[in-house]
Amino acid sequence: MTEGVIFDVKRYAIHDGPGIRTTVFFKGCPLNCQWCHNPESINPEPEQSLDYRDPFRLNPFSKDNSNLIGEEVSVEAVMEEILKDMIYYEESEGGVTFSGGEPLAQIDFLESLLERCQEEEIHTALDTSGLAPEESIDRIIDLVDLFLFDLKLVNEDSHKKYTGTGNKTILENFQLLRERNPEIELRFPLIPGITDTKENVQGIKKLIRKRSGLSRISILPFHDVEKKYSNLGRDFDLAGVEPPKEKDIRDISDEFEKMGIKVEVGG
Ligand code: SF4
Numbered sequence: 091m092t093e094g095v096i097f098d099v100k101r102y103a104i105h106d107g108p109g110i111r112t113t114v115f116f117k118g119c120p121l122n123c124q125w126c127h128n129p130e131s132i133n134p135e136p137e138q139s140l141d142y143r144d145p146f147r148l149n150p151f152s153k154d155n156s157n158l159i160g161e162e163v164s165v166e167a168v169m170e171e172i173l174k175d176m177i178y179y180e181e182s183e184g185g186v187t188f189s190g191g192e193p194l195a196q197i198d199f200l201e202s203l204l205e206r207c208q209e210e211e212i213h214t215a216l217d218t219s220g221l222a223p224e225e226s227i228d229r230i231i232d233l234v235d236l237f238l239f240d241l242k243l244v245n246e247d248s249h250k251k252y253t254g255t256g257n258k259t260i261l262e263n264f265q266l267l268r269e270r271n272p273e274i275e276l277r278f279p280l281i282p283g284i285t286d287t288k289e290n291v292q293g294i295k296k297l298i299r300k301r302s303g304l305s306r307i308s309i310l311p312f313h314d315v316e317k318k319y320s321n322l323g324r325d326f327d328l329a330g331v332e333p334p335k336e337k338d339i340r341d342i343s344d345e346f347e348k349m350g351i352k353v354e355v356g357g
Contacts, residue, residue, distance in 0.1 A: 097160040107215035109184025116190035122254035131191035136160035185213025194222035204233035220260040228259030245292030306352040
């Protein structure tokens with residue numbers, strides 16, 4: 091039986107793709123972005139939260155009150171959760187989103203879940219950092235209806251500095267997907283002083299100039315998640331950084347909109 095580690099299942103999600111959705115959060119990510127809003131997703135193993143009353147403590151399948159974040163679960167156990175809301179998916183043209191962490195890092199588990207969703211005729215979205223072997227993308231490309239692809243930093247050195255890894259594979263996979271032409275929504279985290287520089291925004295614009303397959307851009311403004319880090323016993327490198335100003339968000343949205351691309355803020 092295929093099993094994987096997840097740390098949350100969010101029902102009635104409305105920002106992770108079209109309609110009303112169930113979002114399944116995979117645990118484990120090959121990146122380590124300084125602004126990560128889900129730091130509990132990075133370590134691939136279940137881990138303890140230091141605060142027993144941690145409001146972010148998520149363990150949907152746990153039967154006890156442990157403060158363990160993450161649980162090893164079977165495909166069928168996840169499907170049981172997903173299938174509870176079929177009526178909402180049908181009425182809202184929603185579906186399921188696999189997020190994380192990085193779902194492609196648990197490729198067998200992800201592929202099995204996507205196959206089961208296809209059997210049930212459920213719309214699927216995959217939220218990915220794009221950092222995965224090409225073979226993993228090949229295995230699931232025909233099972234995913236919508237890719238939510240995160241593009242953060244175009245400059246390789248900056249990418250390494252702020253996420254812990256280079257972006258060569260990510261950019262190659264982005265181009266690969268665009269050639270294969272599935273529906274893609276770009277997700278752009280707007281981090282003051284890091285991703286919002288003129289140089290980076292121009293670089294992103296250049297990458298998306300050929301718009302084939304790109305349905306929209308979601309701008310994801312930075313917000314403070316220091317509490318989540320302290321509950322994991324980790325320092326938050328961006329403590330004290332203010333969220334982006336409304337005007338800056340609007341200016342960057344306008345730049346993308348001028349390219350004829352639909353822009354949404356939040357997600
Ligand atoms: S890619 Fe996403 S989940 Fe992974 S560390 Fe970065 S922000 Fe967090």
